[in-house]
Amino acid sequence: MTSSSVPLLPTTERALLHRIAVGQAEGRAPSLVGAVARGGRLVWSGARGDVCSAADTQYRIGSITKTFTAVLVLRLRDEGLLSLDDPLEKHLPGTGVGDVTIAQLLCHAGGLAAESPSPWWERTPGELRPALADVLGKDPLVHVPGRRFHYSNTGYTLLGSLVSAVRGVSWEEALRTGILEPLGMGRTTSQPVAPYAPGWAVHPWADVLLPEPAEDLGLMAPAGQLWSTAADLCRFASFLAEGDERVLSAESVREMRTAAAPPVAGDWEGGYGLGVRLLRRDGRTLVGHSGSLPGFVAGLWFSPDDDVAAVVLANATSGPEPWTVAADLVQIVAEAEPRLPEPWRPLPEADSALLALTGTWYWGTSPYGLKLLGDGRVELQPLRGVGRGSRFRPLPDGTWLGLDGYYDGEVLRVVRRQDGSVSHLDLGSFVFTREPYGPADAVPGGVDVDGWRGGR
Structure with a gap:
């Protein structure tokens, strides 16, 4: 039996309920809902305040919408319709910022302004900005593209228009057919569908409320339009953790959650991938996004290592911090009920040629262990001290490609002698031999002919 089943x-559920109760009370939110998924399924939901259903009530999710837009762009790339290194101009001409690449827009490194020109786009109808020129304004760039992270709502507006231009349908239609329907997210919509929470502003010095407008954002929709539920977002978080061939492969979602932009100054525990935020918290890597629009705040985090995702939604302009509460929910489950390791099983078959390569190899005098993982994959790790290790997947030509660590993207190959026997391993020009500086080994620079000796 796996941990996901x-x-x-009860003690964990009580701790989760207590955390959202504290979040709702201290954050002074009219309502706050939370949900947790493990193993790809919803395992808990809870609510405090005036709410119909913890799992099925819609809230506006703000900038979590950006992650959906990023998935749509990655789908286009995976279908061969564009490259992330393409300049925007190639697919969406006439914007005035066409030299910025698609990848730079995805990771907020395009140098674009954070917001559109006034009036405040989140509280005014999108019809006030009918064209991209109205969204971008006269001076759309505030930094040199590619140099630094600068969060940009206008950048994701451009990405939404890019999706529409390349796909030939509206952003909403691409979203529905490309993500929502395949993943069964029937309660995620561009406009609210009952039951949904109304958006409120809470007075900072009195316990009174003011309704917030819920505007249609028009062209800005890909940056923050969506309404969703805790259950739907848990389903989406599980997809971002594992992938789904109907939407994006596991390899592509791993690419999304790989750091693509550095953290901003003063926030060295975080970073940004392709449409997702990255956070190191108490030794745990969290991936997800936060969101806010007038009347609503939202948080989604998942821990790939712990196989736990959490979503928290509230209907207040400010006060509650769902991103903090969601991170706490992940931590509560991960620490109270640690993920069970997968049961050990023997490989279905043994490749004698690969088996012969396993064991100890030496880079200079540093010992490394080569381990067979299955599916032709191997792992090379230092056996003592600090060193550089990686996992590798097989390539058709008999070599292996690095998947992580220092050797991510580097090629590992077996070098053989004329008689077919193995001479050494070559990894990005580094030579790994069976003995440390053996006299017959092909060590760059050669080996002293007198061999090893004492200190005198």
Whole structure:
């Protein structure tokens, strides 16, 4: 039995409920809902305040919408319709910022302004900005493209228009057919569908409320339009953790959550991938996004290592911090009920040629262990001290490609002698031999002919 098939313990559920109760009370939110997924399925949901259903009530999710837009762009790339290194001009001409690449827009490194020109786009109808020129304004660039991270709502507006231009349908239609329907996210919509929470502003010095407008954002929709539920967003988080061939492969979602832009100054525990935020918190890597629009705040985080995702939604302009509460929910489950390791099983078959390569190899005098992982994959790790290690997947030509660590993207190959026996491993020009500086080994620079000796 895996950890994902085991219900949460009552003590864990009580701790989760307590955390959202504190979040709702201290954040002074009219309502706050939370949900947790593990193993790809919803395992807990809870609510505090005036809410119909913890899992099925819609809230506006703000900038979590950007992650959906990023998935749509990655789909276009995977279908061969564009490259992330393409300049925007190639697919969406006439914007005035066409030299910025698609990848730079995805990771907020395009140098674009954070917001559109006034009036404040989140509280005014999108019809006030009918064209991209109205969204971008006269001076759309505030930094040199590619130099630094600068969060940009206008950049994701451009990406939404890019999706529409390349796909030949509206952003909403591409979203529906490309993500929502395949993943069964029937409660995620551009406009609210009952039951949904109304958006409120809470007075900072009195316990009174003011309704917030819920505007249609028009061209800005790909940056923050969507309404969703805790259950739907848990389903989306599980997809971002594992992938789904109907939407994006596991390899592509891993690419999304690989750091593509550095953290901003003063926030060295975070970073940004392709449409997702990255956070190091208490030794745990969290991936997800936060969101806010007038009347609503939202947070989504998942821990790939712990196989736990959490979503928190609230209907207040400010006060509650769903991103903090969601991170706490992940931590509560991960620490109270650690993920069970996968059961050990023997490989279905043994490749004698690969098996012969396993064991100890030496880079200079540093010992490394080569381990067979299955599916032709191997792992090379230092056996003592600090060193550089990686996992590798096989390529058709008999070599392996690095998947992580220092050797990510580097090629590992077996070098053989004329008689077919193995001479050494070559990894990005580094030579790994069976003995440390053996006299017959092909060590760059050669080996002293007198061999090893004492200190005198």
